[in-house]
Amino acid sequence: MRTWIRGLVLATLLLPAFPACGQGGDGTRPSPSIERPSVPSASRRLTLDEAQAWHGRHPRLLLAADDVAALRARRATQPYDRIAEMLLRRADEHMALAPADVGKAALAGPDPMPHVLQRLAMAGLLTGQRDYSRKAIAMLAALGEQGYPRRDRSVAGAGDLAVGLALAYDWTYEFMTAAEQRTIQRQLAALATEIEASMSPDGGTFGKLAAQEGMAGHHAVALGGGGLGLMALALRGEVNYLQSNAWQTTAEACLRAYYRDAFGSDGAGIEGFELTLRALGAALPCTIAMRRMDGVDLASATALGSVPAWAAYELLPGPSTLPAGESGGGLGSQDAMALMFAACPDNAAHAWLYDVTHGSRGRASFGRAAAGDASFAGPGAGDVMTLLAYPGERADAGPPALPLGKQFPSAGLAYFRSGWGDPAGDAVVAFRCLPRPHLGRWHLDVNQFTFHACGWGWAIDSGPGWEAADGEPTLTPTVGVAAHNLFQMDGREAAAPCGRTLAFVDDKAGWGLVVGDGSHAMGVTTFRRYLAVGKRDGRPRYVVVIDEIDPAPAGQAANGPQNPATAGEPPVHQYRHFLHTGAGNRVDLSGRVATLTTPDGGTGQFAVVSPPEATLKVAEIRTHAMGTHPRIEAQHATAGRFYFVAVLVPRAAGDERPIAVRPEGRPGPAIAFRVTADGVTDRVCVLTTPEARPPNGFGKARHRLQLSRGDLTQSLLFDLEEPGHDAPSAPDSAPGATPTPAP
Template identity: 25%
Template sequence: MPFRFKVKTFGLILVVVIVLAAALISLAGYYSVYPKVLPDSRIVHADEEGLDIVVIHLSRSGWFDNYLPKVTVGEAAYRIYNSTHLVDEEGRYLKYVATGVVSVVEKSPYGLTFTIGGRGEPYDGYITFWGGVLSEEEVQSGSVEVTFERVVLWMPSRTFTVNLRVERIPEIESGRHPRVFYSEEDLSELKALVSGGSDNPMGVSLSEVFSQLRDMADGFLTESHFSVYGGRMTIYLPPNQPRRHTDNFPYWTGISRELQARLEVLAFMYLVTGDRAYAERAKAFMLYISNWNQWTDPDYRCAGPRTCLDIGHLSMGMALAYDWIYDTLDEAERFLVREALISKGIIPAYTEATEPGSWLQNPWRWPNGYAIVISGLGIASLVLLDEEPRAEVWLETAVNWTVRWLDRMGADGGYTEGHTYATYATDFTARFLYALLRDRSVNLFDHPYMRNVPYFALYSISPDGESIVNFEDASYGAVNDWKEPLAIAASLHGNRYAQWYLKRTGAYGSILRSHTYNTIYHFIGFNPEIEPLDPDGRLPPSRAFTSIGWAVFRTGWKENDTLFAFKCGPWGSHHHRDAADFVLNYQGIWLAAAPGYRLSTSTEAHNTLLIGGKGQGAADGRLIGFYNSSLVDYVGGDASETYGDGVTFIRQVLFVRPGLFIISDHVEAEGETSASWLLHAEPYSVIETSDAGSRITRRGKVLVIEMGSPQEVSVSTGRTEDLPYVRYDVGPSRRVRFLASLNPILAGEDEASVEMTFFEDCSSVNFTAPWGVGVAVFAEFLNHSTVSCWGLVSDGHVSGYIEKNGEMGYFLVNGSFLERDGQLLIRLDKYGYGAITVGSYKVVCEFSLKAAGWVGFYSPAEPIKVREGELEVPYIYDPASKVVRLVLEAGYHRLTVEFG
């Protein structure tokens, strides 16, 4: 027994000895593996300044922390003096920054040391220091030995040595700063602007807004970290390069936006106040970001290998901060930031932009991404004009590529990705264009897109001003995001309607509803002294944005007005499968709603058709007509391509002013197919259905829906995610017809009475409403064949009459003639649109013509004169037929015929 115990004890001791020996051998082996000094490490010597910038790029190796208490360059040995300076034995000081895997900690008995972390991320980092480091002989030698004292655990210190190449440059170029948005001479103007009170037409106190911005900046001075996307990633400050990830999520988009915000807000606050605390904080951020390996996420599959939204945000933020705190940067700091701006911001963007076949060759592929990257390239290039000879080429590229983008966007002001991305892309483009205008006197705000985009916002805003049409990936909150393009349109072009929009939304009254990266732009391009002009009664109430396939009908811009928007346009980025979709807002309530950015992009989530139980594919729709008059509005859309071969789907919408929308759907298929008609409402809406129709109620507003079809229709309700819907289904047929009326009213008000009739060659809607009675006739075959119905004869796609306020109105949509009971009412020698309203003493005519030609219309008596506006128009009157004839050019015309 004792012998056996001794054997076991000896064995245990032997195992312990072997383990300890292995551990010591492993530690010794590990101790001989030094941190890696990466190949881009170097020393830059500026001859003119006699300045040396030592850049040491390190990566960790092993699991234990490495402590570097001393760095020797040539003959001079440096230790850390404090958080900003190194010191040598002779008491000479150098400024330094340590980033990434390198930090500064207290290590007994060495004091402050550089530490290379052994675990976790990041994997690499920089020690950068600068001053008079090298002797003339060392500069001439072309390379210099750098020796590090290294400590691991309790082991005695050892050294390792590397050779760093010496790069000589003649001098560190200097430039004129500030130059972006404001020059040195403009700062007094800026300071006056931020101190302004609310005694202006906009009622905006920019001093209060500036106070909010200062509170934000003060928070940025002391914050230790921020998180993005609900805490999915946290960035500690000053910011090292974000950790790697494997889920292909665009974390860097949110991170770069937040960093841009901090850079710009801090630098702007220094520009205005001169308080160096803001500049020093911005500088710390800049030096850390300059040491990132790249400015685009290596773990996110974006449109291109070198660029994504992040590079645009970081380039713009770094460039503006560099420009605005330039006088607080020493030569080395300027060099480091400028080199990073060029190598990590400008060069990747410029290379990808000029590379054949890259995504930046095609603005339509991803319009908002293109705009952010190119605007970042433009601002960064502009900042470096006096300091970098290549900057002119980079800037010229940014300008030319921006013109490409402007040309591809709608000349009518329409933007394809919806309002959330319209504001994002157009705001950033406007910032670059405004900087270009201020610095180089190049004015691209005269481009049709920039002139007309304010109307895209203006026509899409809800009657109560609290939301906006949310087709595509857009949110209602985008209503508050339209700023610079409208502010500059007001200040530069005198567009007072744009100024009215800004006052309506209150966008400039506070930064609290702005994204952080938009906050400083309250003070750029905005002039609160411009008087807003209410568009109500001044602008045509409806407008088409044919470039994107949108049309918007309005009764006006007051809170009790109605808005109806329709879309059927080309497929593109951030689109939904929703050709021939519509939304309706009545007095601030979306009674017919779109899912926006928060829900499904499928056809089932939208107000259009399922055909054969299936939705749409990624294909183009197109508008086939638009007309606006004081009597009726019209829009037609062809969504056939979105359903694939063998299916035709045409949707026409007639708005009988002021309160009835009639939707006519034509579906044809090669074989029999079913169809489903969908209308979604906002969450918490109440939907009631009956044989007589359906009603959607929300907050005292009601949408009365009547549905007709020559086939048997079944009605049901349901929910797509959180949007309730009413659905009408018809069984299989080769030809499907839906005819629906939408009548928005207040709860308790009288609704319109509607009767639908279907004939072989047409269908009709007879209506009686508190404001008038009439009929609308829809041709079954859209080939301009003659249709006779209810005493009306026409070759138009839609025709009809309305009696209201003691006057008779007649309308013709996409046709050449309209008669009633044998009386010719409208005659066009080419297919077009027309409406006439016949009163006791005058006839008002509204025509929309695709080409110049003769126009004829009914007048019950011989005119005294015919005028367009204040201009008299020559005409011919035939008393026998009671028809006025005259020649009009292509376009829209409103004529007044006086005969009494």
């Protein structure tokens, strides 16, 4: 059988130490390396006369009275007819809720209270039937009388509720009596004052975060600020104007700071896809309303318009699923996905993304998914916002014109994709090395990677919440390294949640490489991960995980100069290297090779090349987001500096071409092996010292690329498709196992 052979040599090197994450060279100042847009100055506050001119003018926030006729006419066209049908059916269910029971429903009802309020109020506008509006008014009054009960007592929960309250007030105002207006205004003002006290710079935790550059990207800043701002706009001219001005000033500062810090300058959400969309579910209504009412765009000079282009990289193989990161497998907030059309009109990337997720080429939910559907995040009433903001399917909503390999420095993310046309057939490699600590996603996952191909997850993130199968069923946040594709030394956890991406290279056709430094995060002298992606015709075929580890505490390199008083052999440490693989995958172990079998019959290999003493075990891990799935562990006891090298090779169901990982001799200064996948055999060699040389057959490269970036100088030697070699029909040997035919 004729095939092609190409090779890749990774020459590792000694990099100078860098400061603790979030610090400058003197260890005290924030790093200037994360580019963030500046925050424009606050807009002008209204005078008494200007505020009073808004008295009684409702609806005003997301639509005006003149828009209601067009909204009603929209019901006769697709997909709005189905959206309206679902909205009204749910509103009818809400009509059965007694105002006396509103507190119980707010705390434990099947629908979060913002859903209920928005649907009832919108049903009144949509049909002109007064009963819906009067029911929403009764709910508003009852909630206020009971002190606004809510499931989440934090300012984030208050912000969520405030969005529903403000919209319901705006859409039902004309159906209230004067006495009801005064009562509800007084109640809403009390809640707004409470939120403002928390969100002011000298107020609560999230107000202080909002005032601190680099930390305002927390979702609670957007939720509190968005809810407060929408309340200020809804009550303008109907409460003390100085009070509403103060609320708007605080809200505006919070949202401007959130937009600045949440996305850096490249649109990548620092908190991950679902938390980002969750936050936008409150931030966008306020942003759109302020643009309509005041002509002020809070998102101007920010990267909000680039968010869809980042989110497109998170689109994973499978039937319209989004990211395998810490946010799980959801499609994001239905509210935010719809409102992005209004916030960023004519954004082609978002039109395509919506179409293949929520739209006709995806789940075709169009905001109609039920509360509690794990595929969607956020408490907003997706049917309401989709009815309002979805502009219809675009004829030109094709895949975005984006590079298949892309780095997002502000969030420490890198991606290698095979394409955009068929999500179920795409191969996607994702890498995370968060460059700064962030309270919203305190995950210890520096240098985490995931790999999806052939419609399945081969290396996954465990999602939010995990527990060991042999422990008590206590759900905890996914913060530990054992919940990620990382390593644990002597059972210790990581020391910090951020690191530094040192290099990103993508030649678009043959290979890709991303290098992350997690030394500070792991509290060791060196933890540097080189993730090499082997490709053919631009499609990721396998990944090579190369971890350079020096376990000594920072400044005490195990193989470096030592204090004569403490000199001696470096201590032996117990290591566990983890690989989480998709739910439903079967794992069979043989020596240092784990064979992965997907539910549809696809097979792959996870092979540990070095250290040769490593042994494998597998356990079932249960998680909140991803269910029960296998976790493979490579265990070994090692002293001093070493390299952990492993290869993950997927293969689709029905593909009978052999796959194999074959080491060349015992690992030493040069760790060499061959990878057979897709009918191609690649030569890979890791040089662990400056003096190391590749074995015969591994060093004859036709092309050489010298990469210098910052404190990294990386040499890559590789061959490109040299004909005249045959791929073996079976591996010569498997690491640590008796040779067997390729699965």
